[in-house]
Amino acid sequence: xxxxxxxxxxxxxxxxxxxxxxxxxxxxxxxxxxxxxxxxxxxxxxxxxxxxxxxxxxxxxxxxxxxxxxxxxxxxxxxxxxxxxxxxxxxxxxxxxxxxxxxxxxxxxxxxxxxxxxxxxxxxxxxxxxxxxxxxxxxxxxxxxxxxxxxxxxxxxxxxxxxxxxxxxxxxxxxxxxxxxxxxxxxxxxxxxxxxxxxxxxxxxxxxxxxxxxxxxxxxxxxxxxxxxxxxxxxxxxxxxxxxxxxxxxxxxxxxxxxxxxxxxxxxxxxxxxxxxxxxxxxxxxxxxxxxxxxxxxxxxxxxxxxxxxxxxxxxxxxxxxxxxxxxxxxxxxxxxxxxxxxxxxxxxxxxxxxxxxxxxxxxxxxxxxxxxxxxxxxxxx
Amino acid sequence: xxxxxxxxxxxxxxxxxxxxxxxxxxxxxxxxxxxxxxxxxxxxxxxxxxxxxxxxxxxxxxxxxxxxxxxxxxxxxxxxxxxxxxxxxxxxxxxxxxxxxxxxxxxxxxxxxxxxxxxxxxxxxxxxxxxxxxxxxxxxxxxxxxxxxxxxxxxxxxxxxxxxxxxxxxxxxxxxxxxxxxxxxxxxxxxxxxxxxxxxxxxxxxxxxxxxxxxxxxxxxxxxxxxxxxxxxxxxxxxxxxxxxxxxxxxxxxxxxxxxxxxxxxxxxxxxxx
Numbered sequence: 001x002x003x004x005x006x007x008x009x010x011x012x013x014x015x016x017x018x019x020x021x022x023x024x025x026x027x028x029x030x031x032x033x034x035x036x037x038x039x040x041x042x043x044x045x046x047x048x049x050x051x052x053x054x055x056x057x058x059x060x061x062x063x064x065x066x067x068x069x070x071x072x073x074x075x076x077x078x079x080x081x082x083x084x085x086x087x088x089x090x091x092x093x094x095x096x097x098x099x100x101x102x103x104x105x106x107x108x109x110x111x112x113x114x115x116x117x118x119x120x121x122x123x124x125x126x127x128x129x130x131x132x133x134x135x136x137x138x139x140x141x142x143x144x145x146x147x148x149x150x151x152x153x154x155x156x157x158x159x160x161x162x163x164x165x166x167x168x169x170x171x172x173x174x175x176x177x178x179x180x181x182x183x184x185x186x187x188x189x190x191x192x193x194x195x196x197x198x199x200x201x202x203x204x205x206x207x208x209x210x211x212x213x214x215x216x217x218x219x220x221x222x223x224x225x226x227x228x229x230x231x232x233x234x235x236x237x238x239x240x241x242x243x244x245x246x247x248x249x250x251x252x253x254x255x256x257x258x259x260x261x262x263x264x265x266x267x268x269x270x271x272x273x274x275x276x277x278x279x280x281x282x283x284x285x286x287x288x289x290x291x292x293x294x295x296x297x298x299x300x301x302x303x304x305x306x307x308x309x310x311x312x313x314x315x316x317x318x319x320x321x322x323x324x325x326x327x328x329x330x331x332x333x334x335x336x337x338x339x340x341x342x343x344x345x346x347x348x349x350x351x352x353x354x355x356x357x358x359x360x361x362x363x364x365x366x367x368x369x370x371x372x373x374x375x376x377x378x379x380x381x382x
Numbered sequence: 383x384x385x386x387x388x389x390x391x392x393x394x395x396x397x398x399x400x401x402x403x404x405x406x407x408x409x410x411x412x413x414x415x416x417x418x419x420x421x422x423x424x425x426x427x428x429x430x431x432x433x434x435x436x437x438x439x440x441x442x443x444x445x446x447x448x449x450x451x452x453x454x455x456x457x458x459x460x461x462x463x464x465x466x467x468x469x470x471x472x473x474x475x476x477x478x479x480x481x482x483x484x485x486x487x488x489x490x491x492x493x494x495x496x497x498x499x500x501x502x503x504x505x506x507x508x509x510x511x512x513x514x515x516x517x518x519x520x521x522x523x524x525x526x527x528x529x530x531x532x533x534x535x536x537x538x539x540x541x542x543x544x545x546x547x548x549x550x551x552x553x554x555x556x557x558x559x560x561x562x563x564x565x566x567x568x569x570x571x572x573x574x575x576x577x578x579x580x581x582x583x584x585x586x587x588x589x590x591x592x593x594x595x596x597x598x599x600x601x602x603x604x605x606x607x608x609x610x611x612x613x614x615x616x617x618x619x620x621x622x623x624x625x626x627x628x629x630x631x632x633x634x635x636x637x638x639x640x641x642x643x644x645x646x647x648x649x650x651x652x653x654x655x656x
Contacts, residue, residue, distance in 0.1 A: 095599060106539060349502040
């Protein structure tokens, strides 16, 4: 509760009109200022007159009022209630009396108020662990549903619109060409600058082409494409499906007996999985171009020399490694995006949260998958 | 224009035994729509709209689907600029005054949207706190107390810390009303307040609108299709015709139902029975 506001802010005269009656004369302007009116003066008056059993209001001098007056009167009611003092509201304006009645007409529903009990740390750890287990179970169930949906597709029994697949292919593939080209070109350029600066010290400048070519083909092309897809397409999947969840469009599919996995998730997953390897090759080429641009323009390596070194150093298996990586990233980004969309809540903030979670989990999964795949390729000697 | 209420300023609106506000008040004109044309680009939605709303009125905007009722509301609250004509608040043309005056006008509006439009990332108390923090100098404790009062006024005491997604549709409408009256506005606008509510919740919301109007002395403008609501709370109205693209009648809804020379309006107000 605020401190008592200045007397000039909310003019109030308090007087004892009978041994057990305290009169509050409310006058002037009672509209909201920098502070709401407090009850300190009243508390002081009540403390000085312990025999007071009734509070009476006079408001003939009151000019304008708003919610500030109501909050004051509610505070007075609480104060009076605590001291077993009766409040006579007859002297208040009719509108004020009605609003007071309205504010107290519906009692607070039992149990409605949010309590924040202090949970012991062991219980908190337990709850978190159970939440992680639940989330893992949910993800596994989602992957299982995707697998079943894929099975239906292979048997030709999927409730699947081919036009949706084509549209998503266009959105995830063709419409991403610009951003993939730009980012890959710049990554190739950065790799070349950093590599050339080091290699120059050993007189091995020409091997910049090897570094950029192998780096792009094996890892960077796929990874950069994966990250772009996570931010662009994964987030879009989560937001699209999440918004459909908010608008009950997914419920509408279910009530028609159409599986949302078939209808919404599968075309998006297929589109991304099909497009990722192609985008990866495209990114590799633009990365190599970026490296060549730096080598030719800054380090006096000729175009023919650069291309020759690239052809010598980069083999098909390097592209193969990149393509396998990209395909795995495609699966991960699509699962993360669609999963977050499907489990989205029914509010606009939930859609935002789903899109954010989709991007964060996609990038995390891409990094983890890269580490695992690198070890596997290393063990296999590829 | 002020957002405060004067002692004894509540309008004397007579209520019939049905609870209907059955006659217009003779208060001052607070909103005047003058020869208003509304358009989306070159597509004209409505034109030559001319009517006035008086203090204490519960003014109903009605008409067939797609006639531009909500668009009219958006023009009245300044969300859309008229293609032609004016919306006057007292003597102020909303779009002719400067930005600071316009903000002062907006402070006196409260708006309750069709689907509540509560901000989903905020609790109910925080939703109500936003206009209070924007337009008053109150500290966080006082704002919280006012938010609690507004929620109590609409029967949601104790729900301050709930998120919109955690309450029912009817509660959401009431919470939206609490936000709309956060600043004790002079004029409260409602877009389809009863849409999607069961008859009892709808009636309770109507009663609440009447009670708040009578207590606060505010003016209420309602876009609605609900005949029960129209006759229960409305004391003045305008009818927009989608085909003629203009208003074809104005006046008390009961008068229009019983005596309008336009059969379309009589049919509309009797669900096609007359």
